Amino acid sequence: MTDTALVVIDMLNTYEHEDADALVPSVREALPSVRRLIGQARSASAPVIHVNDNFGRWRSHHGELVASALAGRHPELVEPVAPDEDSLFVVKARHSTFYGTPLDYLLGQLGVRHLVLCGQVTEQCVLYSALDAHIRHFDVSVDPRAVAHIDPELADAALRMMETNMSAVLIRPGDSVFGTARA
Amino acid sequence: MTDTALVVIDMLNTYEHEDADALVPSVREALPSVRRLIGQARSASAPVIHVNDNFGRWRSHHGELVASALAGRHPELVEPVAPDEDSLFVVKARHSTFYGTPLDYLLGQLGVRHLVLCGQVTEQCVLYSALDAHIRHFDVSVDPRAVAHIDPELADAALRMMETNMSAVLIRPGDSVFGTARA
């Protein structure tokens, strides 16, 4: 165990909403980096926590959300990063991964102090999660290659906000992220 | 729709824990009243919201929790009150139905102002949920026949605390609970 966890944000998606056309190419580009981070987290025995919107469906959790996303318009963007048997899973109802969810409690139980964020949307849920993590004194890293955006200018501004105002580290190629395993 | 919702607390249970022996006879006695409340809520088009512990299993939601409870020691206490297709479902990690859950948000979205509580355990989760609802200015009703306890003396004290200090109404036989349907 390290004290670092990977948080995979909103990668279960039917891509049937209004902004999907703007979003999909960016997701396609980020996908290999999200996969790489998941692999690195697994190798370091770091928790992988999927936090995903419930799309207003208050009975559809985990299995149903995965099935629904796989039955959507872009299963090829879902299947490679779908939660596996070892993944933890937190459902959210609103934008931030912390609002109305047990994420803060779960991280405390896991002894996590450092979050690596990836997923979508850079200038929305990723930004908001970085903020809510920073407010709670978690260390935050974001891999700019592993996040997908709708609006490229706002995404750039969001990354700069995370770095300047939320003390986030922007991960560069070759950076070691998940550190050495704890005893 | 009324502005009242029925909250069914922790009725998905494997009854394999330490306190189960003390709890099971009380659940057996409360079961018909829980069923009656569910039926009354359905007739009045009031939301039925199951809020249930995840027992530390951060991937097991809804379907898996139901299956696990039905495979436990007392399926006859689970099956009659298991969530149906119309039930809403909120997973909790700790004692209170409000802590680290989207319940407050969901109730706001539904326009609910009055909670009817039933389930288990009277002197624990039911008491804590009454408190957290009262703090947020929800009206609270509890049906003493539809809640199950481990310790009868503490359960009596809990009901008295709810009535005296949390402005809860203790439902009596014949009381109309879910009111007239809203237009």
Added chain:
Amino acid sequence: MTDTALVVIDMLNTYEHEDADALVPSVREALPSVRRLIGQARSASAPVIHVNDNFGRWRSHHGELVASALAGRHPELVEPVAPDEDSLFVVKARHSTFYGTPLDYLLGQLGVRHLVLCGQVTEQCVLYSALDAHIRHFDVSVDPRAVAHIDPELADAALRMMETNMSAVLIRPGDSVFGTARA
């Protein structure tokens, strides 16, 4: 009473921190608009709620924070918008006006559904407060002339994020903000 409240963010400031030099000219420019909004809120009997950082001083509330800001480097930026006898006052410890504060509860008690935001810093606390209000389904308006920034580019991006992703209304000159008084 209207269902609109004015939220004045972090205007009690000693301006002795690192970013003050970049911030002060922008505050000076925003000051008349903040005053105008306070006047309009008063005329409409809308609540004026100051939400202010405690700067890590866990005993210094209200009077002491006002005194400390008036004794700082720029009392001329504090005195014109200091809380008066009718102002409500909420202390915060971190960036967002909602995190670890009773603001959500207070707004509920006041029957407020629409927040008008002003103060500092546009690309930080104002942005975060707009987000946390939007997540809770409050309507949000921001007056771009009544908010002060450190980084003009990030401030522009922040205003665009509020408008595009948080359904915020950017108030324009001549807009009626506080509406008609409620009965």
Added chain:
Amino acid sequence: MTDTALVVIDMLNTYEHEDADALVPSVREALPSVRRLIGQARSASAPVIHVNDNFGRWRSHHGELVASALAGRHPELVEPVAPDEDSLFVVKARHSTFYGTPLDYLLGQLGVRHLVLCGQVTEQCVLYSALDAHIRHFDVSVDPRAVAHIDPELADAALRMMETNMSAVLIRPGDSVFGTARA
């Protein structure tokens, strides 16, 4: 510094409310024990945190609350335990010391893992605070001699609930509470 903090609940009180007659004799009896705990906390360099109701007065903090309590019906119950220069101070709007307050955040910043509770009312705010602390995995101790009640039977039940269901330790005469100072 130890990892233990003393939380003094609602001891700033005008005693002008309805339940005051039932409460005052119990406060009078608890007062010396509250003073003793404050002294012991000071000696061990443990933080003393007063958490107090604002009585719906959204501008009256710290100094004003102290002044108002000292001007109430029983200044002799306030003065001996009023916050001193080293005390931390958190204002609450509702029953629990955690709801809508920065207490959780403050405890995290102080590195506190163990709370010693004293003050009033045993079967209300003290009970609720024990619950909210236990839910967040703080260790909880309560000194039965240093808490004051309105209803003696419910107070007994509350202490038993804390011990049985919230893993709280009931402090006995002679127990060492604040431990050895940390390096």
